[in-house]
Amino acid sequence: MPEHASLLNRHRAVMPSWVPLNYAEPIEIVSGKGSRVTDAEGKGYLDFFTGILTNMLGYDVPEVREAVERQLATGVVHTSTSYLIRAQVDLAEKIARLSGIPDAKVFFTTSGTEANETALLLAAYARRSDQMLAMRQSYHGRSFGAIGVTGNRAWTNVSYAPLHTHFLHGADRMLPQFAGLSDEAYIDVCVQDLRHVLATAAGGDVAALIAEPIQGVGGFTMAPDGLFAAYKEVLDEFGILFISDEVQTGWGRTGQGFFGIENHGVTPDMMTFAKGLGNGFAVGGVVARGELMDALHAVGLSTFGGNPVSMAAANATLDYVLDHDLQANAAARGATIIGGLREAAGRIEAVRDVRGKGLMFAVELAGPEEAAAVMEACRERGLLVGKGGLYGNVVRMAPPLTLTEAEAAEGLAIIIDSLEAVNAT
Structure with missing residues (x-):
């Protein structure tokens, strides 16, 4: 049995069933730098959920370390x-x-x-x-x-x-x-x-x-x-x-x-x-x-x-x-992403709402199945996002406050591509 599958089986044997794991094939994050992480299989991701809004500056920040x-x-x-x-x-x-x-x-x-x-x-x-x-x-x-x-x-x-x-x-x-x-x-x-x-x-x-x-x-x-x-x-x-x-x-x-x-x-x-x-x-x-x-x-x-x-x-x-006045950075990068998502939402039928402030934003989908599908599509394209909402139909994101302009554009493009792919199915 591959080591990754073995770890998943061990997790399920000793961890409560009510502790959920993201994705149909859960990943193990083994390293990170800035706004990016790498899983145990060597695949890299831009992280737009940061340990549920916890890695606020990203990963391996010299001043903190x-x-x-x-x-x-x-x-x-x-x-x-x-x-x-x-x-x-x-x-x-x-x-x-x-x-x-x-x-x-x-x-x-x-x-x-x-x-x-x-x-x-x-x-x-x-x-x-x-x-x-x-x-x-x-x-x-x-x-x-x-x-x-x-x-x-x-x-x-x-x-x-x-x-x-x-x-x-x-x-x-x-x-x-x-x-x-x-x-x-x-x-x-x-x-x-x-x-x-x-x-x-x-x-x-x-x-x-x-x-x-x-x-x-x-x-x-x-x-x-x-x-x-x-x-x-x-x-x-x-x-x-x-x-x-x-x-x-x-x-x-x-x-x-x-x-x-x-x-x-x-x-x-x-x-x-x-x-x-x-x-x-x-x-x-x-x-x-x-x-x-x-x-x-x-x-x-x-x-x-x-x-x-x-x-x-x-x-x-x-x-x-x-x-580093990261509040101002959150305002600027968030405006880029939220504005881009709202512009794209008009042509994507599955999107019900785009909302947020700064680097705390979400896309509400037609149902939980669509939200889960968008999460999977983002992961396949190299972006980690989260899920929420009263009915589990919201993809929510909160990148590091250190997010660069280039990373904001990259993440926005992946989200839109993922939404369009799910909408077309």
């Missing part, structure tokens, strides 16, 4: 938050400043799921309430509490949760009752619905609204700019906190704001982050108003949160993003 190597050379891989960690303090200071949240403090975790759990705890404690607001089609993690605020049945295993959650409209413009509405009219309808939920379904105080500025698993669906500012006016009337889940939208990826929520002109009470900040190293966290963060009376820590190696990687990654 050298920062990690310097930390490893000290012999200190881990100490725990029981000790001072200089790199942790350095990174927290940068994030607090960039967040725009007044008197901000930062708590580090190892993942976005853990970050969201922390934010939900802070909100529930501050408001003495187990009631939350969340968005339909949302995804906030795999843990028990995070699943409770996830509005996507494909990612929710149980009907019960430690939280009592009410789900709002805001990223579901495709529904027939909203067809033809302008952004202004849609925002007004959503705000009236929020008020109705608070007047009917909610019982007493509600702790917080948690929302992704652009929904990741939801297929990069998004609320029109300004919706969350309109929501926050209502939330403030009731003292309800606002948590912006920036796990996928942070660090300039949308091109229009350093954090996705900036597109709505509002400063949240808390933001959660993870994924791209470590450029592949495990890091997540919450940045919140100081009085919220300090309010908990019980002792708490995250064993690997603030880990010296991850902090070295995250500091180097964030510095690289700022020093």
Whole structure:
């Protein structure tokens, strides 16, 4: 049996059946450089999904690698938050400043799921309430509490949760009752619905609204700019906190704001982050108003949160993003790709929608079979992409923020060629 087939069989024998693998013939990535990776069979790919938006700068970035190597050379891989960690303090200071949240403090975790759990705890404690607001089609993690605020049945295993959650409209413009509405009219309808939920379904105080500025698993669906500012006016009337889940939208990826929520002109009470900040190293966290963060009376820590190696990687990654103005690069390269996809969509019957901001964009297809076929076609042509959407019919992409003009053009050509090939079958 070939080694690749043997590895696949071994994977299936010991890994859960609910952990999916991309492609009919899954690949093993063994090396990478810049925006490109190579599989175990020697085939190269331009990577437009970057480990699910995690390898934000691409692969083998000298500044990140050298920062990690310097930390490893000290012999200190881990100490725990029981000790001072200089790199942790350095990174927290940068994030607090960039967040725009007044008197901000930062708590580090190892993942976005853990970050969201922390934010939900802070909100529930501050408001003495187990009631939350969340968005339909949302995804906030795999843990028990995070699943409770996830509005996507494909990612929710149980009907019960430690939280009592009410789900709002805001990223579901495709529904027939909203067809033809302008952004202004849609925002007004959503705000009236929020008020109705608070007047009917909610019982007493509600702790917080948690929302992704652009929904990741939801297929990069998004609320029109300004919706969350309109929501926050209502939330403030009731003292309800606002948590912006920036796990996928942070660090300039949308091109229009350093954090996705900036597109709505509002400063949240808390933001959660993870994924791209470590450029592949495990890091997540919450940045919140100081009085919220300090309010908990019980002792708490995250064993690997603030880990010296991850902090070295995250500091180097964030510095690289700022020093090279990758937000501007995301805006420019994204405009090229999204514009090209929208132009091509008019002649490709299978395409239902093209959407995105910066280097976070998606193509919605007629059904999940078409989306799977486009993924396979892209792989055959040397491009890795992802999949999502409430019905699994969306091809979603998020290249490295370092993507060059030539790579953007190359990727765009492959996507269009793949869409046309699938459309012709």
